[in-house]
Amino acid sequence: MTTPTIEPWVRIFSDPVATGRAAAADIAAELRRVISRQGEARVIFASAPSQAETINALLAEPDIDWSAVTAFHMDEYIGLDADDPAGFGNWLKKALWNRVPLGTAHVLDPTHGADAEARRYADLLAEAPIDIVCLGIGVNGHIAFNDPPVADFDDPHAVKVVELDEICRQQQVDDECFDSFDDVPTRALTLSVPRLLDAARLFCVVSKEGKAEAVRATLLDPLGEHCPSTILRTHPGCTLYLDADAASRLRATLRSTLGA
Template identity: 45%
Template sequence: MPVTDELEPRVIMGATVEETARAAAQHAAAAIIGAIQDHGSARVVFASAPSQEAMLAELSRDERIDWSKVSSFHMDEYLDLAMDRPQAFGQWLADRLPLTALPGFERIRADAHDSAAEIARYSALLTRAPVDVTCLGVGVNGHIAFNEPEIADFADPGWVREVTLDLVSRQQQVDDGLFADVSEVPSRALTLTVPALASAATMVCTVVGSQKAPAVARALTGPVEPACPASRLQEHPGARWFLDRDAASELDTHPDGLPAASSTP
């Protein structure tokens, strides 16, 4: 079941990246442990990005989680990039999940010769049972996974789709230090769709850094629209935002229905 409480703030602000990551990991862990207690296993979709690194480190250290009962998925993957490259999202995540989680980690096969067949294969894995938790971040252009502004479909009937990446998203990979030049960043990827991400009972959105502040403000206070895919979280009752001070710096006021951000314990 989702980890929610009508009295719980939907936006939690930490004074530091570490504090923010700790609060997000605690929330994700509670949802994972709750799913295991409720039905014997948990199914979790993870983002692969530098903004998630501290949260994943905290989550991996939580000894309460029985990773042998967790099926893990990642939410996007480049095409035209070798799967063992450190920039490959599946490899990035495999390098950061605990060793005990790897037997249950299902990777998108970026080396598949037929992307349609890979879409069908991974979609079948994802829809085998409900997703319990989605751990995600937000791109500087408001994307979630690689659902780019304007082309994101909040009613997409599919669970995985091939997309062409926005130049802003490709440049973000360079700015994050993952590639030396935008020309090196693949322009095609497979991504879980917005409905696939939002199918989880609990969504844990961890965002850090001032470069994300405009997207955070738009996602939380602007209209719910594909021009800002992260705005879809406004309509998800199990979505919680975990922001450091920099990421929250443009939240002068908070949207109706969302309590003011609070410091993490």
């Protein structure tokens, strides 16, 4: 059951599983609608443990014509071997792409040159409009690998090489994707902020207490690159799904502001 929210586009649930199920139901409904209307859907997926509940619930949704889906992912490390399980493309293949009969899955692969791969992937993205983005928010407020304060809301690039900040890299250790901080690559490819926001619908899922400050900033701080996820407030087709822990700082701030 949802609890009261401060914005009509924000939904709060009791735990990560309930949050993921609600998001998956909405994503599935949008997939069915888009495929019924135009015969195909182009979708960008986040690749992170925080999205596992949503992906598992999406796999259980009935009547999705996965053969009509063209899939992308939004970021990838530079410097990992092509078959490294920590690679986001490999994570997403195991979690979703290899479990449904996808029409097409486009994998970011910087192993043969990051700049060339950025151009190749940008061209693939530009072949037709993106219908859906399934994303999360990082501990530092990043979306994809657009870290503060260098995230650019007016970025002219669709896909680019970035340097990862220390908070972002530590998150990957805390999420048990790497054994140590030094194991986390320092560079990555990422879709830019404008490229993500160019999609028709955004479904953003955030859970656990470690993201609570980023959620508070997303909804209550001034719009700006200091917290890249604040830009989500400007997108008319974005829905934010939170579990109770991720929403905890938000509620505390509201109680203080309202004197409750």
